[in-house]
Amino acid sequence: MLNFLLNDAMIILILVHLFVLGAIAGSFLNVWIARLSFDKSVIWPLGSRCGNCFQAIRWYDNIPLLSYWLLRGRCRRCGASFSMRYFFVELFVAVGFPLLFYLEVIRNVHGLPAFKSAAFNLQHHLFGRESLPYLVFFLHRAILFCFLVAAAGCDLHSRTIPLSLTITGTIIGLLFAIALPWPWPSEVAASMPNLTDGITDWWMLEQGKMQKLGLHPWPVWGPLPKWLPPGSWKLGLATGLVGALVGTFLLRSVKFLFEKGLGKEALGLGDADLMMMVGAFLGWQPVVIAFLMGGLVSLVIALPNVALRGDNEIPFGPGLAIGSMITWLAWSVIGVNLQPLLFNAEIFGVFVAGCAAVLLLLSFGFRVLQRRPTPDVIGK
Numbered sequence: 001m002l003n004f005l006l007n008d009a010m011i012i013l014i015l016v017h018l019f020v021l022g023a024i025a026g027s028f029l030n031v032w033i034a035r036l037s038f039d040k041s042v043i044w045p046l047g048s049r050c051g052n053c054f055q056a057i058r059w060y061d062n063i064p065l066l067s068y069w070l071l072r073g074r075c076r077r078c079g080a081s082f083s084m085r086y087f088f089v090e091l092f093v094a095v096g097f098p099l100l101f102y103l104e105v106i107r108n109v110h111g112l113p114a115f116k117s118a119a120f121n122l123q124h125h126l127f128g129r130e131s132l133p134y135l136v137f138f139l140h141r142a143i144l145f146c147f148l149v150a151a152a153g154c155d156l157h158s159r160t161i162p163l164s165l166t167i168t169g170t171i172i173g174l175l176f177a178i179a180l181p182w183p184w185p186s187e188v189a190a191s192m193p194n195l196t197d198g199i200t201d202w203w204m205l206e207q208g209k210m211q212k213l214g215l216h217p218w219p220v221w222g223p224l225p226k227w228l229p230p231g232s233w234k235l236g237l238a239t240g241l242v243g244a245l246v247g248t249f250l251l252r253s254v255k256f257l258f259e260k261g262l263g264k265e266a267l268g269l270g271d272a273d274l275m276m277m278v279g280a281f282l283g284w285q286p287v288v289i290a291f292l293m294g295g296l297v298s299l300v301i302a303l304p305n306v307a308l309r310g311d312n313e314i315p316f317g318p319g320l321a322i323g324s325m326i327t328w329l330a331w332s333v334i335g336v337n338l339q340p341l342l343f344n345a346e347i348f349g350v351f352v353a354g355c356a357a358v359l360l361l362l363s364f365g366f367r368v369l370q371r372r373p374t375p376d377v378i379g380k
Helices: 002-036 085-106 118-124 129-158 163-179 189-194 233-262 269-282 284-309 317-329 331-342 345-371 375-379
Strands: none
Touching: 002 085, 002 118, 002 129, 002 163, 085 118, 085 129, 118 129, 129 163, 129 269, 129 317, 163 233, 163 269, 233 269, 233 284, 269 284, 269 317, 284 317, 284 331, 317 331, 331 345
């Protein structure tokens, strides 16, 4: 019983430390959001500063989660009020870090074979080689999570997603892809060439057979050619690079279709850059679904505003960020049902054409809603 309590205490201690680390990361993200939204450097000047008097905020007034309430949301020097956004970003990231670690490592929601003993190894070999893959895996997810929060925050704050943010995230995603190619951290990489058992098209594999392998849910395509063997840096580069290209061209195509239907500029290139970054981290298959999921979230927010108030100035960045997080966390459920679609070129082509037609019709629908007269006009 004592050992059980001690083991649980170790996991709880890890999660508590991640909560504190997340709060600190959230404080840094607030600086990113505040400065990048106005094209300012996140490095200089050092430290946080009041946006009104531009004086440096002392360390004891910059304690994540606590200082906002201790100062009653105001600058100690000039008395200017701080946005509640600062507190909520810190809280969101503070909760997000331990939650991601618990779901993806402790609970192993993806069913990764290499993570079956994660809880035991973390309890008994936290600083050993056995636990290194878990920490690296979490680092990958935590960095992507931070970039998504920063991008969504900038879009909400200034209706822009800075290119410097998404380019930096894309480069980091590609470096991860090269260093940790599919199927890392699975131990079955050596047997991957025989995975198909004579089947030449991966979309014909038994559902779920391509699941539960590694950091990147799937490689760039399959079966893999000999010059892209499993576990090679070339496969990692191809997976990340194609993911980034699909992410950006997908959104740029959607932008083109919406503008044709609406008859005016729609979406922003920042949204395309955001999905480029997501593709570099996750690969092209998840980024396609993340876009659809994010578009659904964004439309749920946007449609009432368009229908009732004629307001179509809704940032899509937060919806795309939420859609990306939902997709990667639920991929073990989503991917198993989409394998025939995403590994069959003909079926996927028909799917893309159908989505393009639907988007064009939706954009025409937005145009019709925007032309409806307002109640004030009717009254006159």
